[in-house]
Amino acid sequence: MPAEPRRARGERAGLTRERILDAAVELVDREGLKALTMRRLGAALGVEAMTLYHHVPNKDALLDGLVERVFAGAAPVDDAADGWRPWLRAYAGALRAALLRHPGVLPVAAARPAVTPAALDAVERGLRVLTSAGFPLGRALHALNSLTLLVVAHATAECALTTADGPGSAADLAARDPGRYPLTVETARTGAGTDDAERFAFAVEALIAGFGAAATPEAGA
Structure with a gap:
């Protein structure tokens, strides 16, 4: 009978990166960003801090994961069949809702770029929607970043x-x-x-109207 494959300590503990990130978001929601340490997170999951490093190599990777959890879940996964404007409205609304649910993540969302594969997948979806509508790539990125900054700033103001x-x-x-x-x-x-x-809603509509006017005739049509 073949031997069972040897599992790492993190696997034996039933941990996954997703479970760790979910616990990190819960900890930040409950006690604030300053409470997020590998030791505290490990205690919340019932493991030693060193066990977490099988899935998140350092504190920066953990913070990047928080950004991923918020932004990746906000970007609609459809192909924008109804047009780029409804897609951006849906994205802005979902991101605001996520940030208001997790206000402790706001300082991280405002300061750290999207770098994980899942977060970059969300960026890629947005760029694909806008470039398919006729936006030049550079202006598509300007539009996506401008809208994201509006949402983060507005949510920050609402929570303060x-x-x-x-x-x-x-x-x-x-x-x-x-x-x-x-x-x-x-x-x-x-x-x-x-x-x-x-x-x-007023600010989002104003931005979207401006994007259409400043992009290309095709995108603004």
Whole structure:
């Protein structure tokens, strides 16, 4: 009877890279990015920290995996049969939703580029959608990066909102001098232009309209 193939320690522990990344996201969601260490992550998975290195070689690879988990899951996998505009809308909406679900990942998403194969697959899908619609490759990358930066920045701002009555809040602005700030006070009192989802959709539509106008006649048609 042939001997059973010898398994590595990480395999014996039932670990996979995907399971490790999921646990890392959960840890960051629960305790913040500063809590993410190989020792803490190993403890959460019931293994020693050294066991994790069979799947993620170092802390940088772990952080890259967090970026992958958020961005790869946001890029639609369809072939944009309805056009590049709906594809970009879907991408922006899914990425915002993912970032708001995992706000602890925001500092990593804002600072680290997509470098893992799965994250680059998501980038490639976006570039393929835009170049197939007539965008030159360089402008396709500009468009994808610009939209991504908008989403990350908007989600960051949403997660850093002031308290209900703190400086810059609606209550604070509504109490300002209406003679000097009539329009600002009106927005605070009526809520006009203060809805996050509405602002996000407006900004995405403005960007998409600009992309079409600045790309090529074919892409803007």
